[in-house]
Amino acid sequence: MTNPNPASGSPDKEPATEALQAREEARATPTAPAGDTALKQRPAEAPRPSLGRLFLDNLWAANTVTVTVLAVVLAMLVGAVLIIVSDPEVLATYGYITARPADALNASWTVVSEAYANLFKGAVFDPDAVGFTAAMGPISETLTYTAPLVFTGLSVALAFRGGLFNIGAQGQATIGVVLAAVAGFALPLPPGVHLLVALIAGALGGALWGFIPGILKARTGAHEVINTIMLNYVAVYFLSWIIVQSGVQNPTRSDAISKPVDSSAQLPRLLGDNLRVHAGILLAVLATWFIAWLLNRSTLGFELRAVGANPDAARTAGISVTKTYVLVMVIAGLLAGLGGSNMVLGSTANALTPLVIAQIGFDGILVALLGRVKPWGVLLAALLFGALQAGGNRMQSYSGISLELVTVLQALIVIFIAAPALVKAIFQLRAARAARLQTSLAKGW
């Protein structure tokens, strides 16, 4: 297990290096003439393996899907260890494991399997559920938690592709949630328009908070990682200040909570009033589609990827790097702001509190990395994280396993993803030809 590919700039660079490798391989066979003759000769050299064989080979190679699945498995194993060592009763059985090993194993299996079963039941489907609402409950919860994560994940992923590390999704979402909420309860507007205005307000708030590190980076070279971290905290304090201002604070309450958002500004629920899933998830899919289009089909997306891959080359080619940096951060902020708006216009809360947006910004970083900084990958990753969150709630209330385990699992999954060489070594995977697993930017301050 020697060192993997030297970390090579942004994830964007890798397709290029792969293409280069392929070309070098082609060049390494001097007998083969260029063009279609090479294609004709190749299969003749070795018998083509059967389809099933190919499938199995690829399955156990270090491709994206296999590594992701194995990373989840590894994370859950570590989580199981944590569950066991934090349960004094189970731990007690390990005191006499040499005398009666079955006790320890049984106790461990019971506590772990029960916890993970509840995780599954809370996230996907509960076999004991009766009726439509109960059966759809877990999925509804999962989608509810997924929606904001898609936005923040896209925000971080888009910035990554442009060669910027947006740690500020948390702060951008915070400013977004403030403006969305204020627009949601302060403006007397008809339904529909009100929702639209609130969403736009949230998006603009996030965009403003993304613009600051973007313009600082472009004008002074100040590193966006530092500035976005700092702006996260400025946003947190701003939120805790504005909540208690008169006109914002709920007049009937003495604690830090704002007035509730008008019902005309709330995202409609999709499956009736008893299920929390709301139109935010539809917006999230729409945003994913749009960002995928933006990245892969638009001029801006091309420039953005060019700048992310190599700013010097992009500049030489006539692309304005500074303009691109600012635009990337503004769009990233806009997305994160929308994610924040989801938290107060959706069904998770309808008023500002100091913890209203929870961790969606930081989780967004994990989601982006897990989704390999590709829009549709981000959507899937957010779905997984949303499921973990929803299942974690049930695990907490049914098995008494703290919700924090979900944070541990999420962090571990991403750690294993980020170091594919480690997963490869643990499971003795073959190196896959098209393994694009480097999440590394490796640019330093």
Place this chain on the structure above:
Amino acid sequence: MSTTAVPDVAVTAVDEGFWTRARKAGAVLLALGVLAAVLFGALATDQQARFTLSETEGGAALEINGTVGAILFGVIAAATGAALLAGVPKRWFTVLLGAGLVAFVLSFLCWQVSAAPEGRNFMPLVNVLRGTFVLALPLIFGALAGVLCERSGVVNVAIEGQLLMGAFSGALFGSISGNVWVGLVAAALGGAFISLLLAVFAIRYLVDQVVMGIVLNLLAVGVTGFLYERLMQTDATKYNSAPRFSNWEIPLLKDIPLLGPALFRGNIFLYLGLLLVLVIHLALFRTRWGLRTRSVGEHPTAADTLGVKVLRLRYRNVLLAGLVAGVGGASYTLALYSFTKNMIGGKGFIALAALIFGRWSPTGALLAALFFGFADQLATYLGAIGSSIPSQFLAMLPYLATILAVAGLVGRVRAPAADGKPYIKG
């Protein structure tokens, strides 16, 4: 910061026109001074602003009429600004800037203290000074951990996680063993555990160091939060009642007015923190290890050519950083509070800010940490005297100051050249 990142823009901080850095700072300071003299002077009352040299209202005190003080110090700040603007020799820059900022703060305090309600219109300097050091302590340890890591070329965003893990394992093992020293060692090892993960993934597996730091912070929050809920909440007496270090009074020194009560009646962590600043400063700039560390952080290839074991040195320094940060975490749980979920609450990121604000040097980090600690303490104090300034805005101060510093408005900051770049031998 990396000026190389965007070379096609005008790098404003190094331009050599009329508007040099000193002149810009002077202009800002002049504006602040005038603002202070006019605004603070107008808002201050005729009450005496008393700065007592003790912890209470009584005793010796420095007194000044509120309005007079606010205007006087505002004018001083404006004067230093004007001097900078007029153009003074470079060696005076730091002194004048410092004096101007201090005068501005004093003007502000004259207003605030004189405007405070009767009975509370005094500022106990001993309390403020001691509070500053107490609040700065985790920042000092955290920033030192950052210095050790980043000077050898590994970005340490995981300070928060290291502090948290240190605080947690200090509390846990201190409680189980009932011995503070066991707790202290466990805390150091807890911090080093996060460091080990950072080192292995950053150095061995070449994972992006900032990414790894962020993920490790989340991991630390998750693991400590999980174990806190499972163990400490269910049986607090067994798992979360660590013994605490008592305060050590240093004979003679403790009787120095003002400084004595604030600095020489503290606990082990205060002395250890200040000692570490000195030790790391000397080690970094006066020893062979320090020279190697700095060279590895600036130009690892050159260092390798000269026979320095780059990766080994990086591993060692990152682990050392973990030990230091772990002890910093213990300064909470083995001296002040029992462990609670996510108790570091962003201090690790302020420590990172202090590291950057202090320009990657131990003494700079100490000063920055003290400045941030002072801002924190001031927020508490102003809250206590019922000030009209929202404490949240004071709490923003460290972060805003760092943004200004990084943007080159308060002088340019530059990271070690190889900071964050993995080294691949060969």
